[in-house]
Amino acid sequence: MEAARTIDGFAETDEKQCAQTGEERLQELYEATSRPLWAYLFHVLGRADAADDVVQETYCRFLERKTPVMDRAATKSYLFRIATNLVRDRFRSGTGKSENRLAQMARIDDSSHLELPARESGSDVEARLDVMAAMGQMKPRERELLWLAYVEGMSHAEIAAATGLGTMSIRLLLFRARRKAAQLLRPERTNV
């Protein structure tokens, strides 16, 4: 069947997809992509509730757009791009700065102040504290670059597409971010 657009922005490519409602297709996409997206936003923004908001906003924007037919990887990359723009808007408007607890985490050692789930073991909390503290001392753009490169495994071109930076500058910015992160992370807790 020829590709046709539906009102919710999803393109129909075959009979199976035609039979699915927009909500079912969103559910499928959401289950495949929302957790990595949330983790990315949580580590860049520093707050679970802010990450929840941006995740929801990202999918709403995605549905509003008349997106062309894309494979799963391209769709995921597109979602990260929308989310990165939303994060940037948040920091630009000052919301991100005031709500960012990463910087706060970097200065304190008392985990009772932190928004960490209770089910984590002591060593897990310590390891996560280290990561969050290190991230807190980095700029939002550095956090984005490190996450996209080392957790999502994106290439420089993909990172450039997601962040709006030039492909050539990614290499240098990533190099600086990596050097800074390596100094900030305590090796004995990161099992290297």
Next chain:
Amino acid sequence: MNRTDLNRAGCAHESELVKAERAGAWTPELLAHAENCLACAQTLQIARALQQSAQRSHLLHRMPSAGQVWFKAQRRAREAAIRRATRSMRVMQFLGVLYALALAVWGARSLVAGELNTLTPALKSAGGGFAVLSSLCALACMALGLLIFLGDRPRKQGLGR
């Protein structure tokens, strides 16, 4: 490359290393290289720390459901449609008020000029001119309203904006 060779270019094996760490598929050569290359050692240290943090946050956080997101998107689409429709109506209302005001000003001007007595006959006799003027005003308002209505379709915006 050995541990002293860290430079601006980093190491060509970094992306391989990240992929291997993500997939858990290490080759002995890559492992040996990671032990001797400072850039790769740093990359590995950070990749492991971040990936572990990502896994923990995946396990421990309850995400908003897809249904919630769908509901929110639908509600926003409805609100946007209503906003578009009412905006055009508000413009038409504004133009209507403007037209009434113009008429009132014209009437007041006639009163001030002492033509009150002749207003009614004037409306009848000069009815042709007044009707033409009114029709032109109405047409202009309609054209303007239509132009605004047609131009009020959703515009393409930048991502996330």
